[in-house]
Amino acid sequence: MRADALKRREHIITTTCNLYRTHHHDSLTMENIAEQAGVGVATLYRNFPDRFTLDMACAQYLFNVVISLQLQAISTFPTDPEGVWTSFNQLLFDRGLGSLVPALAPESLDDLPDEVSALRRTTEKNTTTLINLAKQHGLVHHDIAPGTYIVGLITISRPPITALATISENSHKALLGLYLSGLKHGMMANIGEHDGKS
Template sequence: MTDDGTQRPLRADARRNREKILAAAVRVFTTQGLDAQMERVAKEAGVGSATLYRNFPTREALVEAVYRNEVARLCEAAPALLAEHPPMEALRAWTRLFLDYVTAKYGMIDALRALAAAGESPHGRSREMVRDAVATLMDACAAAGVIRTDLGPADLAAALEGIALTSAGAERRPQAERLLGLTLDGLAVRP
């Protein structure tokens, strides 16, 4: 913290350590859920416990940071995918990333609920951010003439949320993929 109360930018090594911790925490929480030990996260990240606790003094702080980081990564992927792929291919790729995000979130669901019960709001603007990403992708698809225009981002976001509610978890991924394919096929313009 600087004298004026703003955060100092992290040094490159500190930023790398933080990113390694967040990536490791996603893997550990996805597989072990709320039972995951903080020391396991540190070991998976290849950092010491002191480094972990310096960045995230509590389990709740780590869970919240992981959740916010995953939402940001998901939403930032939309324009990047559009830059690399045709619109419908970008939309399909992004929805698969959405399933990855949901699977990670599912592993953290108990921890997220605990945060909410304690009065914290880890979700913040996440739903709005996801809908904005969906809108960006759908607008590009509509402009290319490859999707129906009678459905909007709220419709697709609701469908994705439904798939997430019924098919969250790694063991249900094949079903989620099938439901996702069905949804996107229904969105496509028919010749």
């Protein structure tokens, strides 16, 4: 692929990811995406013959970004455990993980193309390494599983409901601090035991 064509393809992918951070996946058409990317619809379809192909290209891009951030965090963790851990989570949070993952995830992980599945496995392996490093330094409680951590981060990094965003300034980002603090203390063993009790 020529350098200009590759640059155009990458621009379409990053534009699509940015759109998914602020728009519901199903509200966007290929025409919307082409317009925002500044390319013709024919050019968009020439690069991505259907929406699934475009979504998987975005997923591949996202996984590569996350893997790069993970490797950087793993290599620098011993120098400043709390600073690296906080910064790593802030970077994922700022990149709109909570919007992008639901938009790009198929109904079944079995539907992921092989190259995307391989990146997902690498991401999971790196997540486990990071969680273990965080546990060693008292930043994550021993009862927190890697899956619980990532689902929690995805959940809190979803864009706030517009009507609720006015309740407290920067309340959305404040959730990250609360979340990281909660990771240190672990899950309440008796949660749900008092349901229905006076």
